[in-house]
Amino acid sequence: MTTSPLALEPLFHIGPVPLTSPVLITWAIILLLGVGCFLASRRLTPRPSKLQCLLELVVGAIDDQIRNTMETEPARYRPLIGTIFLYVLVANWSSLVPGAEPPTAHLETDAALAFIVLGATVYFGVATRGLGGYLKTFAEPTWVMIPLNIVEQVTRTFSLIVRLFGNVMSGVFVIGIVLSLAGLLVPIPLMALDLLTGAVQAYIFAVLATVFIGAAVGERAKPHPSSDKSAEKPTGKPTE
DSSP, X not given: XXXXXXXXXXXXXXXXXXXXXXXXXXXXXXXXXXXXXXXHHTTOOSSOOHHHHHHHHHHHHHHHHHHHHHOSOGGGTHHHHHHHHHHHHHHHHGGGSTTOOOGGGSHHHHXXXXXXXXXXXXXXXXXXXXXXXXXXXXXXXXXXXXXXXXXXHHHHHHHHHHHHHHHHHHHHHHHHHHHHHHOSSTTHHHHHHHHHHHHHHHHHHHHHHHHHHHHXXXXXXXXXXXXXXXXXXXXXXXXX
16 A cells, blocks of 8 residues: 655654654744754854854844835844744755655645645735725725635635745656666756755745735835825925
8 A cells, every 4th residue: 555755754752743754844943943042142243254244134134025025114024034944045955964854845834834824824914904904904905805805814824835845846746856876976066956946935825925915914014214204305495
């Protein structure tokens, strides 16, 4: 009897709880990111080191993306969007570690990430608009759209799952097949392409999460101060 290639065999059990390879690799990634960010940020100085410059570059890029997409201050959303981006990025790149299979190549991990985005969308929408105000968004632009807006909320969650799973899994399959047929050195260009694909997929996932949250928050989001600078500037001498 053949089993599904997507089936997971537990490596071991902790009591009644089975632990699979994606779970262990996810724990390793969480530990790596947590310890790495703590060590990189515990001694920030006005004259930054190379590591601090890299950290500031990543945080600045995430802030700019949130600011440009949602037109609001990024501090409130940075922890979630930044964590999602870094986790998906490192998880995708973990395929290059010998013997490791990226957690994002499994539907369970991708589903968990997508439902986190869905939960965050509802949370920030309710927190910003209030429960009644958030529910009213499903009736925009007219109450006839309520069923379609609900279906959209569900389908875009599944689109996040399928997009990430399909791209990462296909990369793992292609590299595995070429590696089994052509030896160790030939797949190196494909591995480089896999790095690029993993980075692009992490970026797309984080941007879509930002777009979904921004749509839920809507016009109630606090505008970025730069948008009001023109109103604060003096108009010069009054005309006579």
